Amino acid sequence: MVVPTSAHASSAPDCGAQAVTTYGPASVTGAIVGAAVHDGHAYVVSRGPKPPVVAEIDLATRKVTRTATLPDGPAAGEPEGGWATAVADGKLYIGTYPVPDLYSYDLATGQVTHLRSFGANGGFVWSMAAAPDGALYLGTSSDGRLWEYIPSTGAVRRYGVLAQGEHYVRAVAVDDTTAYAGLLEKAKLLAVDRVSGAVRELAQGPAAVGTVTLYGERVLAASGSTLIDVRKDGTDRRQFEAGVGVIDAFEVAPDGTVYLTSRPDGAVYSYRTGQNTVIKVADPPSPGEETRALQLNGQQLIGFAGSGGMWWLDLPSGTSEFVDLIDAGLPAGPERTQSMLLMPNRALYIGGHFAVEVRDLRTGKQRRIRVVGEPKAMVRRGNEIYAALYPSGEIISIDVHTDKVRSHGYIGHDQSRPWDIEHDPVTDTILVASAPTGAKLHGALTVLDPDTGKLDVYPNVIPDQSLMSLSVDAARGVVYLGGDVLGGGGTPPTRATASIAAFDLQRRTVLWQIDPLPNHRTFQDLKVHDGLLYAVYKRVLGAWIALDPATGTIKHQGLLSGHGELYVHRGRVFTSTYFGGGNAYELGPKPKLLATGLGDEWHTNPQLQFEPGSFNAWTIVGRDLAKVRLDPRCPPVTIPDQHG
Template sequence: MRSRFAVIPLLAALLTASPAEAATACEPPGHQTYGTASTTGAIVGATVHEGRAYVVSRGPKPPVVAEIDLATRKVTRTATLPDGPAAGEPEGGWATAVSGGKLYIGTYPVPDLYSFDLASGQVTHIRSFGAQGGFVWSLAAAPDGTLYLGTSSDGRVWEYEPSTGAVRRYGVLVSGEHYVRAVAADDTTVYAGLLEKTRLMAVDRVSGAVRELAQGPGAVGTIALHGERVLASSGSSLLDVRKDGTDLRTIPSGAGAIDAFAPAPDGGVYLTARPDGALFRYRTGDTALTKVAAPPAVGEETRLLHLDGGTLTGLSGSGILWTLDLATGATRADDLLDIGFPAGAERVQSMLLVPNRALYIGGHFAVEVLDLRTGERRRIRVVGEPKAMTRRGNKVYAAMYPTGQVISIDVRTDEVRTLGTIGHGQSRPWDIEHDPVTDTLLVASAPTGANLKGALTIVDPDTGHMEVHHDVIRDQSLMTLAVDSPNGIVYLGGDVLGGGGTPVRTTAALAAFDLRTRSVLWEAEPLPGHRTFQDLKVHDGLVYAVYKRVLGAWAAFDPRTRTVVRQGLLSGHGELQHHRGRLFTSTFFGGGNAYELGEEARLLATGLGDEWHTAPQLQFEPGSWNAWTIIGRDLAKVRLDPGCPALTIPAAQS
């Protein structure tokens, strides 16, 4: 599915003769912006109440709350969430629940609670439940209207009493757990799903006493109460257990991760699973899930599943409202952007230039394309987030989160195809490159949850065959790779934190992998104590590295002597890019900066902003010093001429 944006006349003119291109020296302004880089209608939290759905946007600032009349399938009201007093700004709300005539919303990446009055439409910031970087992942209303929140990174359950404003923080559920991913509540008990420890817990609402109901095979991400039983997703399995912890049944879905439940009056339950959006039915006593129908929204994450009579309603993460008539099998799907949901500017995931043809901009469930020949913008739907992209001939290849898939986009037709799924628990493919010698795609990936072990995957782009080298750097995930094609080697950069588990190693390793023998030649730890690589590039016989987590560290490593020959500090971390025999990087923090790396780091531009989702990137135009990137959340072209003084972009533009 794709949609086209109108051609902006000014944009077309700028593409053919921008000030940066026309300048032969270093005159200002040295940059040009082209409007929002990536637009989105994606959602996170969703709730149905009295014939209306309420959804919260994902990515734009400030987040949007929208009311949708399910009878007319139109957005009837919208409001924005004001910034709270704590440091940071909300960018969405995973958690929603209705209590006492108000919709409550828990946000990220500041763990705040808001209310939206269903009668007046008034939005109120209530309070914060932690510092910037935290999430309110889940929210549930007990029968008496008391609200319960599950948060990270403290891994706690909180109680909020709307009538009095009283707040209570319950004790530690399991030592070492940082994520309460799901909550549900009845008259006496709060039920909590844990991500890292993969357990389903019960907390007495009065005493705070904690019980374990079940240990699952995967992260417990969704909970539904059904009579005297608790249903919970645990990775790709369904947990079905009595509220007293007896009679546990663990039912594999045979699909991906279960993401939503809708209890039925007859004692059964409908549920969906990603990555394909499959719809199942289950009833206690069944030994397997029964597939109900083809996925109503193929390849989608389901944020909400609601049963009303014989109609199932679903809301998908990319911003799709769908319905399924259970009697006839008839389905209907509407893009929220087409029914009145406001498009917003989101953080960019990735960027790739096909010279003299198009610029590809990876967003959330979409890739936006700027045609460099006409100035036309169009939007191609994809399943998930393109974390990294590369090119081979007339195909752009993207590594996708959270499916762990590799997809291709035909630059001539926009046709999207799936080559396959990495599997092996690898849901975060952070880097992808094409090796022209072996004519393969190379993917560096990480798991989610408490798993530490990443993978190098070698993909045949013609057949989709995937050769997965799991745990190739022992007990580390992979963040990046760099191909040294003439020597048949790919260098791998590790991360000791993996998917978020407890590290067993203290330093991120650099490994040399031989593409001919399919084996690791050696492993080194260039900078002791630095836990995560961000990016690698081979340049002038050295392996250059930018590190994450330790602010701004970079190093040049000689693979022949296995020693660090240069190192220094930048303002933050970002991706490396070759151009005209030089090496460049763009980084987070310090206002958003661009540098040339060599003997030392030389600042080329500042004021780009800190609005990338993954890591800042540069895409240079051949034959010039102009690089495509973003300034703030706008698409931009910036002059990064090493012969010019450092460019300063005014703060108002970034």
């Protein structure tokens, strides 16, 4: 039995028994976002834990020598990481999320200072670069703006709109006169005059421009897997499909050789101006990783892996070494849980960032299985756990006996957010509902035959909508699909109301499509029970319905405190929701609040995993793994305020 951090819980439906038992952090991580190198040391910023950790690593010993945390700023919300880093005048500057704040870390003293905020809670500082004169240039969301910050005076300038409708300045580089910005939704590479603010377009890419660097009089940028190489004045543009996946980092050698990495493979390539291709330099030093930064050190290329690692690649030989930053001394911290799956009486599988944590319910032991992404959803088929990963769109399985991870391929079709996964026992297939990233509307239904490996993808199955959820109705031979008119969120929707579609799993065709509630734009989850299709909406806070799929009529509906996943257990329908402190409900003709105070610390959507034969459900309270009594016959459980 897992040893709890509080008293032991009873599984009996006794309303007087202890209602909540916690078991420590559900998932811990050493993942990183921002990274920089300066004067023999590397600096990284953690991703997920609160508060984020800044760690200094000695490049000679490959050990963490000093750490600090980023204090909470005065604005609402708390930092959970820092994508953007830049070194200037003896300080490391860090731009954070999900509060777009700026901090400094003094490289001599280790002192951390909160400098200012660049927007409200929910925003990001995605990118930052230091000009030769020490001025900082930052790219933010969701306002899609470029900012100037002068460290010596604290003066701030917000530049004008770079492109109408753009919400993300994803990459920034800067020289004496000009800042160069990469846009996510409009996929443009822009040059912004530092003094006048005048904007010039240097290139239009096919996908988000997520990486920009400078070398001499040229600007190098990546638009997905397209490489852009252009002079700073906009002439002599060379643009080609590199064929290497999404390019995520650049480093330029003194001789003009450009080293780059791509995901999801994680391999290293090189390029020189005038080439129409890239050349593979080495196999992935950390397979399947996204690379946060590259730094050349003589004949060594140093890389920073998003899962929380560093690698050293010897360029002449092509050999590499990898160091896990937790092993090097980076403090691991509790992160937001991505997903959860219970194998009754055996284990809990908990999805985190680049790992699945396994809690053995028989022995209390824990172990971590490395996976190359975030498991957004998991489902069991026999002795295997299937998961769909962000951002690669890869479908994997984990053998419950050996922990062996097997890839079943990638969804493709611009799908990067696999939101839901189920197993259809009749066709014995794995079904995945997914959404794109950026300025795209079309989601996809993926049908995987796990025995043959055949992967069938049906993009735009609900026209001009992505898919947030699905629910198999084995008796009818259909899977119900829940749409989202916003798609990837980067382009105006063409429809005002989210649809439900019924997809025939034998004929592989849509049988019907309906729009149950006008002007409700996003379904969060669907679940079939007792002839009705239950649905929770996302954008309209807490709206839910129970629909008769045979007639299209709504039998029940109401409002909850927020949105989350639906579960059928012991002949009843349950949900756990964001907002209002984190609540759990039973749905039906007479909905009932079952618990409040669970917290809002899920990364994806609040989830419940019920133990067979009881109303005890595994979930998280704050960021701790917890077992909570959700017995509809008992008074609601009230949990004290949680601070994740």
